[in-house]
Amino acid sequence: MPCPEGAPKDQAIPQTNPFAGLDEPIWNNSNAKDTLSKEDREKASFLSPLYDRLETNIPRGLMGFSDLPWPESAQLFPKHAQVQNYIEDYSADVRHLINFQTQVIDLHQNHPSGSWTLKTRPITRHANAEVEEHTFDAIVLANGHFNIPYIPSVPGLAAWSTAHPNAITHSKFYRLPEAYTSRKVIIVGNSASGLDIASQIVPFSKNPLLISSKSESYLQSGETLSNQLDKPPISKFILDGNRTVEFEDGSRESNVDAVIYCTGYFYSFPFVSDLSPNPPLTTTGERVENLYKHLFYRPNPTLALPVLNQKVIPFPFAEAQAAVVARVFSGRLKLPSEKEMEEWERREVEEKGDGRGFHVLKFPKDAEFINEMHDWALSAEGEDEGERGVGKKPPYWGEKEFWTRERFPAIKKAFQGFGEGRHEVRTLGEVGFDFEAWKEGKDREDRGLL
DSSP, rough: OOSSSSSOOOOOBOOOOOOOOOOOOTTTTOTTTTSOHHHHHHHEEOOOOOOTTTOOSSSSSSSTTTTSSOOOSSSSSHHHHHHHHHHHHHGGGEEEEEEEEEEEEEEEEEEEEOOOEEEEOOOOOOOOOOOEEEESEEEEEOOOOOOOBBBBTTTHHHHHHHHHHHHEEEEGGGGGGGTTTOOOOOEEOOOOOOHHHHHHHHHTTTSSSEOSSSSSSOOSSSSSSSEEEOOOOEEEOOOSOOOOETTTTOOEOOOOOEEEEEEEEOOOTBBBBOOOOOOSSSSSSSSOOOEEEETTTTTTTTTTTOOBSSSSSSSHHHHHHHHHHHHHHHTTSOOOOOOHHHHHHEEEEEEEEHSSSTBBBTTHHHHHHHHHHHHHHSSSOOOOOOTTTHHHHHOOOOOOHHHHHHHHHHHHHHHHHHHHGGOOSSSSSTTOOHHHHHHHHHHHHHHHHO
């Protein structure tokens, strides 16, 4: 749900601890007895990183599930409300299996059986709400990873934040660009949220809008925003009475009104109890540990954790992973030995490091991973065409999907160039991208080379 402008009063700055307690519910205007029904007054929500004007950075033709086309009425890069409607439509046939207004408060292994005990509690105002306990043979842990913000420790940051309350925040708490009207703003980070928030703020903020980043963004295509000034990472915050920030190149900016950290989130599982004697899911929060193929908890693979990866297209990615999980849990697809699974993780760490880069699958690795999951799922027992009991066929990306995926930063830039008119844009062709024309030209070129 949208949250009030600004971070909660108890938000730690810096925020470098991935271990937090269970989220506290936010009750819907509980004191507005004359304007809300009793049912509405009793409903609770949890803080979400969604902001009011959020649109996807992925064209809808690429980001959907294989068996549900997007409505033709949805814009090319859908608004978050359109995405929610799409998910609700997709989940309609299993909606009766979902327990709403319920919070998971504990998950632990049962030894020696390997089963799992899950404890839940209805979300009510009553502190003594009864805890329910369930036992399962397998668990899919899909709680997401956009909850606990990461705000790095920088010299002087804590004192500067104390001296200038509400001046430092995180993209999780951003809602509307008008809040930054005529203010001098620094955006820290240039991935999806950083670029999108910057594009929203720049018409309102004091020029230039400062973008502090470590490297060039993989999402940027061509020139940057007008009225944008790129800066290196912040090296320190200076308490001089002038709201001064110093950057790694030695340059300084004074009279800074707001710093928005668009620096991502920790992986966190606050409801998972100690898994000993097996190792934990995470220690630093920078990645999930002891996994096979970014998906199965190696010490007990009846626990699956889908869509941990970053820089991926989430919906087809989840669909491909789900096809594998279903076949493994049904016993039709066997996992390799624990030693082989451990060796896979060792090689990944060797290649990508043991930190935030571990789960990053930058194109074309994300597309190749979807196809790897497809092939893996279809290697299961009983997958011969026409045989009863065959599972749902996962997506497979061909040339068009690879072509679109490679170009989507440029496609988004062209879409944004329509301004408010972008809300009427529905197809790639309307923003100048035509796969069939590209394919025809490529084929002619290839024939000319023969």
